[in-house]
Amino acid sequence: MRKYVIKRILISIVILIIVAFLSYVLMRCLPTSYIEGIARAKSQQPGSKSYEEWMEQLTAMYHMDKGLVAGYWGWCKEAIRGNFGDSWYYTVPVLEKFNSVVWLSFVMGLISFFFEIIIAVPLGVLAARKQYSKTDYAISIVALAGISLPTFFFASLLKLVFSIKLGWFDLYGLIGRDYYKLSPFGQFMDKANHLFLPIVVLVVLSIGGLMRYTRTNMLEVLNADYVRTARAKGLPESKVIYKHAFRNTLIPLVTIIGGSLPGLFSGALITETLFAIPGIGYASYYAMVAGDIPFSMFYLVFMSVLTLLGNLISDVLYAVVDPRVRLA
Amino acid sequence: MDNNELKNNPSLEDATKEINKGQEKYDLNDDRRVKVLTPGALVRKRFFRNKVAVVGLVILIFMFAFSFIGGILSPYSQDQFFYRDDIMQKEVAGVSVSKDFRYEIKDVTKFPPLAQANVAIATAMGENKAEVDKTVFDIVKVSDDFYYIERAGELVAYRYKDIISTAKGDDSFSFEFKYEALKAKAEAASGFTFDGKDYILDEEGDIILEGNVVGYVSRYIVNAVMADFAISRELKEEMIETVEKGGGVVDYTPKDEKLEEGEKVQYFIEYDPVRDYYIVKQEKSVHKYDTYSWPGKGHILGTDRYGMDMLTRLMYGGRVSLLIGFIVVIIETVLGVIMGGIAGFFGGWVDNLIMRLVDVFYCIPSMPIIIIIGAAMDAQAVDPTIRMIYLMLILGFLGWAGIARLVRGQILSLREQEYMTAAEATGLKTSSRIFKHLIPNVIPQLIVNCTMSLGGVILTEATLSFLGLGVKFPFASWGNIINDVNNTFVLTNYWFIWIPAGVLLLLTVLAFNLVGDGLRDAFDPRMKR
Numbered sequence: 001m002r003k004y005v006i007k008r009i010l011i012s013i014v015i016l017i018i019v020a021f022l023s024y025v026l027m028r029c030l031p032t033s034y035i036e037g038i039a040r041a042k043s044q045q046p047g048s049k050s051y052e053e054w055m056e057q058l059t060a061m062y063h064m065d066k067g068l069v070a071g072y073w074g075w076c077k078e079a080i081r082g083n084f085g086d087s088w089y090y091t092v093p094v095l096e097k098f099n100s101v102v103w104l105s106f107v108m109g110l111i112s113f114f115f116e117i118i119i120a121v122p123l124g125v126l127a128a129r130k131q132y133s134k135t136d137y138a139i140s141i142v143a144l145a146g147i148s149l150p151t152f153f154f155a156s157l158l159k160l161v162f163s164i165k166l167g168w169f170d171l172y173g174l175i176g177r178d179y180y181k182l183s184p185f186g187q188f189m190d191k192a193n194h195l196f197l198p199i200v201v202l203v204v205l206s207i208g209g210l211m212r213y214t215r216t217n218m219l220e221v222l223n224a225d226y227v228r229t230a231r232a233k234g235l236p237e238s239k240v241i242y243k244h245a246f247r248n249t250l251i252p253l254v255t256i257i258g259g260s261l262p263g264l265f266s267g268a269l270i271t272e273t274l275f276a277i278p279g280i281g282y283a284s285y286y287a288m289v290a291g292d293i294p295f296s297m298f299y300l301v302f303m304s305v306l307t308l309l310g311n312l313i314s315d316v317l318y319a320v321v322d323p324r325v326r327l328a
Numbered sequence: 329m330d331n332n333e334l335k336n337n338p339s340l341e342d343a344t345k346e347i348n349k350g351q352e353k354y355d356l357n358d359d360r361r362v363k364v365l366t367p368g369a370l371v372r373k374r375f376f377r378n379k380v381a382v383v384g385l386v387i388l389i390f391m392f393a394f395s396f397i398g399g400i401l402s403p404y405s406q407d408q409f410f411y412r413d414d415i416m417q418k419e420v421a422g423v424s425v426s427k428d429f430r431y432e433i434k435d436v437t438k439f440p441p442l443a444q445a446n447v448a449i450a451t452a453m454g455e456n457k458a459e460v461d462k463t464v465f466d467i468v469k470v471s472d473d474f475y476y477i478e479r480a481g482e483l484v485a486y487r488y489k490d491i492i493s494t495a496k497g498d499d500s501f502s503f504e505f506k507y508e509a510l511k512a513k514a515e516a517a518s519g520f521t522f523d524g525k526d527y528i529l530d531e532e533g534d535i536i537l538e539g540n541v542v543g544y545v546s547r548y549i550v551n552a553v554m555a556d557f558a559i560s561r562e563l564k565e566e567m568i569e570t571v572e573k574g575g576g577v578v579d580y581t582p583k584d585e586k587l588e589e590g591e592k593v594q595y596f597i598e599y600d601p602v603r604d605y606y607i608v609k610q611e612k613s614v615h616k617y618d619t620y621s622w623p624g625k626g627h628i629l630g631t632d633r634y635g636m637d638m639l640t641r642l643m644y645g646g647r648v649s650l651l652i653g654f655i656v657v658i659i660e661t662v663l664g665v666i667m668g669g670i671a672g673f674f675g676g677w678v679d680n681l682i683m684r685l686v687d688v689f690y691c692i693p694s695m696p697i698i699i700i701i702g703a704a705m706d707a708q709a710v711d712p713t714i715r716m717i718y719l720m721l722i723l724g725f726l727g728w729a730g731i732a733r734l735v736r737g738q739i740l741s742l743r744e745q746e747y748m749t750a751a752e753a754t755g756l757k758t759s760s761r762i763f764k765h766l767i768p769n770v771i772p773q774l775i776v777n778c779t780m781s782l783g784g785v786i787l788t789e790a791t792l793s794f795l796g797l798g799v800k801f802p803f804a805s806w807g808n809i810i811n812d813v814n815n816t817f818v819l820t821n822y823w824f825i826w827i828p829a830g831v832l833l834l835l836t837v838l839a840f841n842l843v844g845d846g847l848r849d850a851f852d853p854r855m856k857r
Contacts, residue, residue, distance in 0.1 A: 011687075018688050026697065034707045137380060144845070148837035150787055152794045153830035156813045164820050171816060269695060270791060288696060289703045289797075296700055303693035311690075 005316055012308040016301075017076075023300040024072045027062065027293055038291045042088060057086070058293065079301070089292035090283070097283060098298065104174070105267035105279030108195060112202035113264060117257065120207040124214025125249070128222060129241060139211065146208030151270045155201050162197060169197050172276040198275045202268055213256060214249065221248045251322045259314025262306040371772075374850040381846020387839035391832070395646030404637045406644040407802045410618040410627075411635065417596060420557045421608040423571050424549050429487045434503050439465075439477065439484040447477055447487065474514035476507065483507065488514075490533075494543045501543060509535055513545045532565065563595075570597045571606045578608075623824050630824045633812055634801075642829060645804035649836070652720055652799070653786040657778050659724025660785075664731025665774070669762050671732065672739030682732070689729035695788075698722055702797030712800040719798055723785060734777055738770040772851040776844050783840035790833055806833045 035058065043051035058064065063071035078084070084094040127139040163171045170176060176190050221227065222245050230240045267281030276282065280299075287295035365373065375381055399406070429448070433439050443465055446458040450467055458465045458477075466478045476486035488510045494500055501509070505522050512520035512529050519528045528536040533545040548568045550559055559567075563580050570576045578595040596609040617635030621627060629638035671682035701722060705715055742748065743766070751765050792798030793807025801808065809829040813819045818826065 011684075015684065015687050015691055019691050022688070022692065023697075026700065030700075030704050031708060034704050037707060140845075141380065141842075144841045145834070145838055148783060148787070148834055148841055150790055150794075150807075150810075150830065150833050150837070152791065152807075152813075153810060153826075153833065156810070156819060156826060156830070160819060160823075269699075270795075273795075284696065285699065288699045291703055291707065296696070300693055300696055303696060304691045307691045307693070 001319065004319065008312055008315060012312055016304055016308055019304040020076070020079075020301050021072050023297060023304075024062075024075060025068060026300075027297055028064070028068060028071070030291075030293070034291060035293070038088065054088075062293070062297075075297075084298040085294035087287060087292055087295040089287045089290045089295060094294050094298045097295065098280065098302075101278055101283045102265060102267070102280045104277065105272065105281060106265055108199060108202070108272075108277065108279060109264035109267070111195075112199045112206065113260070115199070115203045116206045116210055119203065120210035121214050121253065123207075124211040125218050125241070125246060127211070127215045128218035131219060140215070143208035143211040143215075146204050146206075147212075149205060151201060151205060152274060154204065155197070155271065155274045158197050158200060170194055174277050194275075195277070198268070198271050198277055201271050201274075210256075214253060217252045218245065218249045221245045224248070251318075254321050255314045255318040258317040259310040261313060262309040266303055266306050371847075371850045375846050378846045378849060381842055381849075384839040384842025384846065387835050388843060391646060391836050391839065392650065394832075395643055395650055398643040399640070399647055402637070402640045402643055404640040406640065406804060407636065408640070409635045410621075410631055410637065411615055412618040412621065414614045414616060415611050416614045417609040418612050419553050419607055420595070420610045421550060421552045421559060421567070422603075423567055423597070423606040423608060424551075424604070425571075426489050426491055426547055426549055429489060431485055431487050432503060432506060433485045435484065438479055438482075443477075444485075447475075447485075451475060451487075470511055471514040474510055476511070486510065490514075490545045490547055491549055492543060492545045495541050509543070509545055567595065567597060567606075567608060575599050575606060620818075620822050620825070629828055630822070632809065632825055633815075633818075638809075638824060638828070641804040641809060642806070642832060645806045645809050645829065646832060646836075648716075648799055648803055648805045649786050649789060649807070649833070652716070652723075652789050652805075653782045655720045656723040656727065656785045656789075657782050659720065660727040660781065661731055661774065661778055663724070663728035665735050665767060665770075667728065668732035668735025669739060669767060672736035673743065673758075673762050673766065675740075679736070683736070686729040686732050689726065692726060694723075694726040695791075697726070698788075698792060699795070699797055702792065702795075706797070712803055716799055716803065719789070719792070723788060727781070727785070730781075731774070731777060734773060735767075735770050738773060739766050742766055742769050772847075776848040776851065779840055779844035779847060783837040783844070786833070786840070787837055806830075 036055065039054040039058065040051055042048055042054050048054075049057075063074035065071075066074065082095065086092065087094045087097050090097045123139050123143075127136045130136050159171055163169045170193075174191060174194050175187075176194070179187060179190050182190055224245075227240060227245055230244045231237075235244075265280070267279045267284075269281035269285055271277075272279045272281035273285045284295060284299040287299070431444055433444075440460065443458065443460045443463075446460055447465060447467055450456070450458040451469070456467045456469070458467060463479065465484070468476050468478065470476065473489040474486065475488075477484055486507055490510060490513055492501065492506050492509055508520045508522045509527070509529065511517075512527075513533065517529065519526060521527070525537060527542075529545070530536060534541045535543040535545065546568065548571060550564050550567060552559055563578075566578045566580055570578050575597045578597060580593050580595060594611060596611075598607050598609070599605075600607050618631050619633050619635045621631045621635075623630040623638075627637050627639070629642065632638055632641060667682050667686070671679040671686075698719070701718070705718065710718070739762075748761070748765065751761050756765075789798055789805065790807030790810070793800075793805040794811050796808070796811060799805035799808055806829045810826045810833075812822075813826040
């Protein structure tokens with residue numbers, strides 16, 4: 001077991017190094033004139049450094065003067081020490097900006113993840129129990145519609161109905177205009193009010209996948225011999241479902257849920273941007289569009305780390321949870 | 329039983345028909361009684377039994393017809409602009425009432441600015457003298473609105489409220505002439521003499537010399553807002569008349585060669601309390617883009633922000649979205665099948681290498697990368713067509729890992745089956761073993777996967793276009809049509825701009841997913857209980 005985990009971690013690190021290298025190559029491949037243009041625009045802001053200084057800073061940070069491999073090595077050495085440079089767009093160190101936005105995304109992700117699970121799993125089980133019934137069809141179609149919904153369209157619809165027609169929520173932002181006059185509880189409620197629609201979007205768009213996954217796995221288990229045996233010996237249906245079938249469905253569920261835990265930090269790029277929620281997705285979207293290379297580079301690596309971590313966790317969990325799995 | 333015999337015996341025939349209702353008349357042991365279906369037909373049968381999947385298929389057929397045939401049938405083209413003539417009230421002139429005193433000064437050295445101030449104070453106090461540096465100015469009041477100032481008996485200046493101008497509109501009247509004219513107006517005299525000539529001053533303030541109007545005195549100032557708007561005397565008078573009434577409509581027949589005889593121009597005069605000013609507006613027809621026009625005749629779904637027909641844009645947008653989806657999926661599949669096939673078939677270090685590559689590609693965050701590249705292309709002003717090609721290549725290149733994994737997994741299990749041993753034993757070439765014997769067996773899963781990922785690719789493209797980083801104007805795409813919703817005014821007021829595109833997008837992606845689901849169930853009956 002330990003050997004397996006260590007091996008997986010080592011492989012992940014190798015993959016991370018390669019992905020980071022590809023990201024670095026991408027950043028180096030951006031046309032020089034593009035970077036120069038950004039540096040020029042930056043230098044013209046009031047109180048900014050001079051154009052040469054901006055260019056020098058970038059060159060030093062990304063070792064542009066060296067070859068690709070040597071430059072990447074230089075970047076790695078800095079990155080391992082936790083130095084990702086200063087964000088061009090936000091004019092603060094990248095990690096500082098990251099730290100100030102990531103927690104909001106995490107909270108948002110955690111809340112929607114919670115709702116996703118408590119909605120999707122029971123519905124998936126229900127659909128599997130009543131396969132080919134009207135309930136099953138309804139649930140499956142709703143799940144598919146959730147998967148097929150374009151985020152921006154759904155968000156716009158919600159805005160039209162709840163923000164404009166009903167006026168329950170603000171269109172954009174995390175805090176209302178009189179936020180600073182409110183009591184601490186009022187401030188909390190104000191934020192909750194602003195986060196409501198984004199969370200609804202995240203939940204509706206994500207329940208489909210988990211619901212289908214639950215349904216498929218539940219069906220597989222319901223077809224298994226031991227379920228037939230359980231029924232044959234006359235156990236009540238609820239016991240068959242919840243004690244024999246559902247517990248076995250939990251194995252793949254736990255692995256996939258565990259694997260998506262790191263993703264809670266990744267933020268929701270589109271949703272946050274649409275609702276102007278200043279989380280990591282929103283921050284990095286504007287950084288990327290503005291050509292903020294230090295921040296973009298960091299974000300790419302961060303996202304890769306999250307993906308790798310997710311895969312690692314789900315693989316390890318799979319082995320831990322299911323005793324039938326023998327590790328080579 | 330013989331068919332001929334049956335025909336000869338009607339009653340028996342009927343009876344048999346009754347028994348064989350709906351079945352063909354074959355012997356019990358006739359092989360033809362057993363309907364043999366090819367695997368393809370079986371799949372088809374199972375697929376068509378699934379109503380939801382059939383609905384999806386119908387939606388897809390509709391979408392294809394809508395996008396590819398609709399574009400041809402539509403009377404408009406993708407980038408055809410429409411115009412409309414609007415009647416707009418344009419501000420052409422303004423009328424204000426002169427309320428402040430103006431000074432006309434003969435010689436500044438004899439009437440310095442300080443004297444002007446002191447005169448103003450003195451008149452306000454009701455005095456008739458003002459003093460500056462021991463020089464005394466006599467102020468003579470003619471009326472409340474006209475004073476003249478003398479310095480030791482010499483006329484140095486006068487202050488007045490009425491405006492005096494020549495008939496030509498220039499400022500060629502002399503100091504003395506203006507003095508005489510304004511004085512006559514202030515005294516309400518019917519005329520004055522200047523330079524040996526008799527001028528008549530009528531009630532309307534016209535200064536008439538030998539029957540010709542040479543100038544006028546008036547309390548109103550009429551200014552043209554537009555440089556090309558000439559105000560004739562008659563128009564001015566009519567305007568002033570209307571202003572005295574507090575505003576209204578002026579019907580004016582201009583003596584303009586461009587206009588036909590008797591054609592009237594209407595001017596609307598309103599008081600603007602903010603500027604303390606009467607605004608003269610004229611209705612003018614404006615030729616402009618027919619933007620955001622409501623659904624109706626001619627434009628079934630209205631027009632968009634550029635004044636293009638919405639329905640036509642939706643058709644062409646569907647074409648772009650579907651084409652991009654297909655091309656990307658083809659690129660993905662070709663790459664995925666080749667890589668997965670090689671990895672699965674050869675195994676060993678080749679497999680290891682390719683699978684690590686797959687891991688790497690799995691881990692690359694594709695959305696941020698496309699956003700970064702899109703932003704860079706924005707800055708470089710890349711041509712929209714080239715941009716679209718890049719978009720397809722990037723999406724395809726970043727998406728093959730999943731398919732490679734699937735193909736490899738399938739091939740690993742198929743490779744061990746007996747028919748492959750047989751193929752090897754017959755000495756078939758490696759390439760034909762992979763592509764003729766292994767890949768066809770992966771095709772069911774591939775088709776399911778492709779159908780599902782088509783929906784995904786279309787969504788990704790739409791999202792990028794929505795963000796303004798995918799398909800760009802002049803090309804339409806469902807995503808960039810909805811992009812307009814970023815304008816809150818459009819979100820609130822013009823549902824027809826973004827809801828149809830969103831519904832089409834949703835239906836298409838949903839239909840691809842439904843059909844994919846149906847295909848999977850049809851290909852893989854094990855999932856059925």
